[in-house]
Amino acid sequence: MTDQTTTATKAQAPLRQSWAKRLFSTPEFGPMILLLVMIVVFTSINPDFLSLRNVGNALTFTVELGLIALAMTLLMTAGEFDLSVGSVFGFTPVVMWTLFNADVMPLPLAFAVAICVATMFGMFSGMFVTRLKIPSFLVTLGMMLVIRGAALWLTDGFPQRTWSTEDQWLATVLVGDFCIGGEGDFCRGGLRIYMSLIWFIVLAFVLHYVLAKARFGNWIQAAGGNPQAARNRGVPVARVKMLLFMLTSAMAGLAGVISSIRVSAANPNSGTSYELEVIAMVVIGGTALMGGRGTIIGTILGVLILRLMSNGIVMIGVPGLAYKLFIGAIILGMMVLHSGLERRNNDGA
């Protein structure tokens, strides 16, 4: 019995942590501070940064990538990622508008078909990864090219017509806008909110619940952290990953459709290189690239950081072309921070 007590006392000291320390060691803490600093700096240089108009604009563009990032957070927590989301983002609206414009079916049905196609792409990727044990990097790289190629080939590279959306309820539900406290067609002096933002908020709540509170979330984290241990406990790791691939692809498709309605064009080339931006958003937020740990709250912060950065540096007069430089620096900085936290958390290992 004495042996046991010595065993136990060894690890006690580092585990007693104050509240401040615990807050500091959450993965969301770093991105939170960065976001606050960015807002303060941008606003102090250009007060218009926090104007309702600018916030409304920034939020509009934010959600489309944000939707993909939410799903990608779950997928990456499970230890996989998907490089084909940008291609799915471009392909899905092309399918939907082609079906609709050719009078094959009404818009809602075309939407359903297009999202099903997107989900199937995810299922293919998932099958390659879970059944054939091919790394998701290679599988989704292949899928990325296949889907992009299909979109270009189907359309001969031309954008699809999308301007007959006025009386489509689906378009209103997905991207309709309303105005809070402003007046006139341009919502002067008010905040213009697009429906897509509402969707983003709803889905963020749902996926946060799934990842952090639900049993499925425990399985997701276990699948990414130690898949063999999860399998030994009877967790259906392959099914979990498959579902997440399908979810991610479906979300990429939805984001693509929303974008196509907003900009009135279904361009087979749209979404190019979105996959890397989405992955950057997720890892900046504190989700581990290799899986096991993920946070939706962090991803929301990551999404805001990247989008506000691109908006902010233009507003304070930095040439927009330098955007990537800042993003790269932020990614590197955040990775240093997160790897430091990781080491601290695994001290006893």
Add this chain to the structure above:
Amino acid sequence: MTHPSTSTPLIEMRNIEKYYGRIHALRNVNLTIGKGEIVGLLGDNGAGKSTLIKVLSGAVPYTSGSIHIAGKEVMLNSTNDAIDAGIETIYQDSALVSQLSIARNLFLGREITKGPFNKMDLEHMNEVAADLLKRVGISKNIPPSTPIGSLSGGERQAVAIARAMYFDSELIILDEPTNNLGVAETQGVLQFVRDAKAQGHSCIFIAHNIHHVFQVVDRMVVMRRGEIAADDLTPDTSSILDVENIITGDHLAA
């Protein structure tokens, strides 16, 4: 093949054969484990120990033969089948997820949920976990929300064993539980095994370190080349040298 077990044995493997393609991994394996018995499973690398364990834990299907638990034949087609049948395997590196908390690991795959959306009852899970940690002798100062990654090797084994005891596993299979542990921690783990026996659990204890095996087991089974080479050795009747000779066998030169 007769043992002093008075009643029906807990586990009985009859004529188990296992082929991996052309490789004959298990040859006519007959093994019984009594209730509350700690059996040491010994053998050199490639002797068939891990295959035997994988068969018992439902991780790989056997080619022929049958497995009986408390006299009834069972089908172990998946890990879940084995867990449901009361067989819990604690693998060396893949027992726990280091990123997850103690409580989340304890209930992994068997989470306590409430409500229609499968919400985990973390409060309840943490309570049970704290209680279990106290029972296996880990200090109560480690909160159940601590990630496994910050525990020592011995504490991790304790958590894994506590999990098996909590889910009332009749048979706990320990795969190299004392590997990479210090002296004090090893003694701690061996004590957990004795405690498990005291509470009526049977154990299969696999370790390369025969000294550790000798300290806890009631009986030793030696495997060589996929066969059971001996299954009635006890620490009282055999010396460590005897056992080592059986493990290496005459076949070594061949």
